Amino acid sequence: MLRFALAVAFGTLSLTACAQQAPPAAKVAASSSASTTGGGPAEQKVRTALQQLDANFKPDYIGAAPFPGFREVVVSGQVLYVSDDGRYLMQSQPYDIQAKALVNSEGLLSYRRGLLDKANHGDRIVFAAPNAKHTISVFTDIECGYCRKLHQDIAELNRNGITVEYLAFPRMGLGSKDYTDMISVWCATDRRKALTAAKQGSPVPAKNCTNPVAMQYALGQQLGVNGTPAIFAADGTQLGGYLPPAQLKAALERSGR
Known part of the structure; x- marks a missing residue:
C-alpha cells in the first residue's frame, strides 16, 4: 500500500503528537x-x-x-x-x-474546509465566546495531557474572542476505552459539563446513543490528524497542537481567521 x-x-x-507545533x-x-x-x-x-x-x-x-x-x-x-x-x-x-x-x-485549504464542513455544528461540543472573532475546530480526546491543558484555557480563549468547537478523536482507536468514554460524553444530557468533568479526570458515566464519534474520528484521519489536540482555523489552516492562548490568538490574527 x-x-x-x-x-x-x-x-x-x-503532525500533532499532543504537543506544541510550528x-x-x-x-x-x-x-x-x-x-x-x-x-x-x-x-x-x-x-x-x-x-x-x-x-x-x-x-x-x-x-x-x-x-x-x-x-x-x-x-x-x-x-x-x-x-x-x-x-x-x-x-x-x-x-x-x-x-x-x-x-x-489555497487549494489545500479549500479541500480541508470542505472536509470540516461535513461535521455538523450540532454534532460538535461548542464553547462559544460572547463576542466571537475567531472559531477553531479542535480534534480532541479526554486522555491527552495537552488536550486537558487546552481545555483549562477555555475561559481565557473565550475572553479573547475565540470560540472552541470540539470534535471527537479517540487517539487510542475505535473500540478502545477512550472511544467508549467519548461516546458517553457525546451522549450525555449536558455534553459540555460531561466533557469538562472527563478532562478533569472524573469517571465517565456509561451512556450510549446515536453519536458522531466514529464519523468525526474518520474525518480527522482524512485531515491527517494522528495526535491530539489538532487545531484548525476556519480557513482550513492547521495550527498544530497546543498553543497558549496569547500565541493561539496571534496565530489566528495572522491567518485572518
Whole structure:
C-alpha cells in the first residue's frame, strides 16, 4: 500500500503528537485548479508515478503546490509534493522565507474546509465566546495531557474572542476505552459539563446513543490528524497542537481567521 511505501521512505510523521507545533502557515493561491479526477499532463504524470508505488493509488486531492514545478497531493491524510514530471516526491511542508511562515496553497485549504464542513455544528461540543472573532475546530480526546491543558484555557480563549468547537478523536482507536468514554460524553444530557468533568479526570458515566464519534474520528484521519489536540482555523489552516492562548490568538490574527 502507498501508506506503507511512504512510511518506509520517510518514517512515521506525527503532525500533532499532543504537543506544541510550528507557527501557522501562510496562504498561497494555487496556480491551477484543484482536482481529484482528470487534470492536465502534470497531474497525469504524478498519478502514474504514484501508481508505481501502489497500483491501487487513489488520491483524496491533487492540486497545484504553493511553489512552482510540483503538485500537492493528499493521500490517506498525508500531504505530499510530487514534481510535475513525476520523478521527485517530498513530504515536508514548505517554508516561505519572505513571509517567514510555513505555507499552504489555497487549494489545500479549500479541500480541508470542505472536509470540516461535513461535521455538523450540532454534532460538535461548542464553547462559544460572547463576542466571537475567531472559531477553531479542535480534534480532541479526554486522555491527552495537552488536550486537558487546552481545555483549562477555555475561559481565557473565550475572553479573547475565540470560540472552541470540539470534535471527537479517540487517539487510542475505535473500540478502545477512550472511544467508549467519548461516546458517553457525546451522549450525555449536558455534553459540555460531561466533557469538562472527563478532562478533569472524573469517571465517565456509561451512556450510549446515536453519536458522531466514529464519523468525526474518520474525518480527522482524512485531515491527517494522528495526535491530539489538532487545531484548525476556519480557513482550513492547521495550527498544530497546543498553543497558549496569547500565541493561539496571534496565530489566528495572522491567518485572518
